[in-house]
Amino acid sequence: MSRDSLLPPGNSSDDEDAAEDADEAAAASALARALEGRSGAAQLPDAALETAALLRYSRGGAELSEERRAVLRQQVLASLPSAATGSSQASSPHRSLWRWLGLAMPLAGAAAAVWLVVGAFERAAEPELARRADERAGATPERAAAPRDDTAAEQPTTKYEIARNEAEADEAEKKQTAAPRAARGMTAPQTTDEAEAAPGGARERRGAAADELRAPPAEAAPGALASRIAAAPSAPSTAGGNSRAQASQARGAGSIGAGAGLRATEAKRSAAPSSERLERSSQRLRARLQPKLGDARLDHAYAELDRAQTNAELRQARTSLTALASGALGSAGDTSDAALLRQDLFCRLAEVALRLGQPDVALDWAQRGLALQAPPSPFEARLWLIEGKARAALGDPDGAAKSYMKAIEVNERLLDESLDGAE
Amino acid sequence: MDAELNDSSQRLWERSCLERARRGETAAFGDIYDAYAKRLYERVLMPVLGNPAAAEDALAETFRIAFQRLADFQPGEVSIYYWLARIAKNKALDLHRARKVTGRALANFENLLEPLLAPHASPEELLDREVSKHALGQAIQATLEQLNERYRRAIELRFLLDQSRESCAERLGVKLGTFDVLLLRALRSFRKHWEERAPTSSRPPEMALP
Numbered sequence: 001m002s003r004d005s006l007l008p009p010g011n012s013s014d015d016e017d018a019a020e021d022a023d024e025a026a027a028a029s030a031l032a033r034a035l036e037g038r039s040g041a042a043q044l045p046d047a048a049l050e051t052a053a054l055l056r057y058s059r060g061g062a063e064l065s066e067e068r069r070a071v072l073r074q075q076v077l078a079s080l081p082s083a084a085t086g087s088s089q090a091s092s093p094h095r096s097l098w099r100w101l102g103l104a105m106p107l108a109g110a111a112a113a114v115w116l117v118v119g120a121f122e123r124a125a126e127p128e129l130a131r132r133a134d135e136r137a138g139a140t141p142e143r144a145a146a147p148r149d150d151t152a153a154e155q156p157t158t159k160y161e162i163a164r165n166e167a168e169a170d171e172a173e174k175k176q177t178a179a180p181r182a183a184r185g186m187t188a189p190q191t192t193d194e195a196e197a198a199p200g201g202a203r204e205r206r207g208a209a210a211d212e213l214r215a216p217p218a219e220a221a222p223g224a225l226a227s228r229i230a231a232a233p234s235a236p237s238t239a240g241g242n243s244r245a246q247a248s249q250a251r252g253a254g255s256i257g258a259g260a261g262l263r264a265t266e267a268k269r270s271a272a273p274s275s276e277r278l279e280r281s282s283q284r285l286r287a288r289l290q291p292k293l294g295d296a297r298l299d300h301a302y303a304e305l306d307r308a309q310t311n312a313e314l315r316q317a318r319t320s321l322t323a324l325a326s327g328a329l330g331s332a333g334d335t336s337d338a339a340l341l342r343q344d345l346f347c348r349l350a351e352v353a354l355r356l357g358q359p360d361v362a363l364d365w366a367q368r369g370l371a372l373q374a375p376p377s378p379f380e381a382r383l384w385l386i387e388g389k390a391r392a393a394l395g396d397p398d399g400a401a402k403s404y405m406k407a408i409e410v411n412e413r414l415l416d417e418s419l420d421g422a423e
Numbered sequence: 424m425d426a427e428l429n430d431s432s433q434r435l436w437e438r439s440c441l442e443r444a445r446r447g448e449t450a451a452f453g454d455i456y457d458a459y460a461k462r463l464y465e466r467v468l469m470p471v472l473g474n475p476a477a478a479e480d481a482l483a484e485t486f487r488i489a490f491q492r493l494a495d496f497q498p499g500e501v502s503i504y505y506w507l508a509r510i511a512k513n514k515a516l517d518l519h520r521a522r523k524v525t526g527r528a529l530a531n532f533e534n535l536l537e538p539l540l541a542p543h544a545s546p547e548e549l550l551d552r553e554v555s556k557h558a559l560g561q562a563i564q565a566t567l568e569q570l571n572e573r574y575r576r577a578i579e580l581r582f583l584l585d586q587s588r589e590s591c592a593e594r595l596g597v598k599l600g601t602f603d604v605l606l607l608r609a610l611r612s613f614r615k616h617w618e619e620r621a622p623t624s625s626r627p628p629e630m631a632l633p
Contacts, residue, residue, distance in 0.1 A: 028603035034528030053473030053530035062469035
């Protein structure tokens, strides 16, 4: 039995004292989440939820309080069409139809016009955008014709992404031209704040780097945001990889003055935001922490997961990971390293669930991992990312966007720490 | 059928409210809301949805729909409450159908209440059957006594004393995840004993009302 005993010794009046499997654990956590008013899940045990609802009903949990009744009354009455009575609405369906048509037709016309204008612009700009994208990628025609590998698949591929990168480059170029002007015409900054705000100052350096990670609201779509948050630097403690070197390069470039913004941005761009980068920084942190913890079970479980190809193998690996998730990691109990690795463990369980097509389970594992409140790390960023993916798969785009934004925030924090640590 | 709803003075008052509401007086419609919202919520919506937030949404939507369709309602021998109850029930069933999209955790426990309800004599009564709280409490207590000590404690702490998961886990001396599993098993066990005590009807899960 992997967990502490569910029943007292000798009490076997029910047949539920067997060890739980992963499905039962997932159902239990889905039930717990539902009972706390959070969203339901595919594995939600309906019968148990109904029973729970009955029990709550029995103790008065189904009563509508006077306060809520009054609030709802206000909402209902405020939403009623006060000018038109119910009878007049019901007796004139044609008038209602024409009113809708009257609203819909101009909207449809406007949408068509926008579509035509945007389409024309795209057709005109497409060759130029493609040419400039190839130039930026340094691609020869042969390379451009070559099949993309997995990493290349993470690079900007749509004209929107290319255009966005162009806009960012333009912004960096503006900074580049502003820097010499400042050097010629302005006195040296006198205060810390001025120094920070000055071209090439720390604020600009951080801002330029953060621009890479910050997505505008319009990019709250999972794909765009996911690609952005993947620009995660390693956690400061794991620096030594490319991210940190590139961040330092960006900082160094910034200190030169002229062209600082451009070089910082270029350095960050060359740091190639990719989901693989986030995975690699997680791997580095994991590789550093695992030997310190010295838990062979974890090593074995991870190896099993890394080998898993089929769903059956994934489920087997999940069983091992689930057993680990419920107990202490390492011999010395829950140290801070163990807490981080536990977060990683939950992250991997969430990833497995996603791979198995169980976004609800993935969401639960991700939320459990985030509830651990470990220090900021690439694991946390990945948990937010997975939570976003799970929410998107569950048909909750707003929630997904929020999760992705959280992932971006974590990455920004890691980036700031990385830059500050390198200074 | 409920005597209060069937009272002639009550129906006269309803007609007066309806006429004013049809003329666009939302305050008159507010009076109807005041009279029946709580009853609809507790007797119709909660047993079908089992989720307070969803029940509130359905209640608000019920009155919005009712206002839009006031012209359709023909006052007859029965209270407008039953008409509202039909709308409410259909709305609740709509929410069940939309579960996959909304992800809302909904629980229809009407069939679990069925053994405690008197046989209904009319379609209207089907929409407005009150469960005796006393009878329900007794039945639940009797079922709890059939469970093993640990399961009973888990259910009492979580549902009857309304303790948080964390508090329940601490008081039972288990980890949070273990408590979740324990509670799931306890609920399954409770349901098994509940159904053995009084077999529930085989209610169609999504019964559409006319």
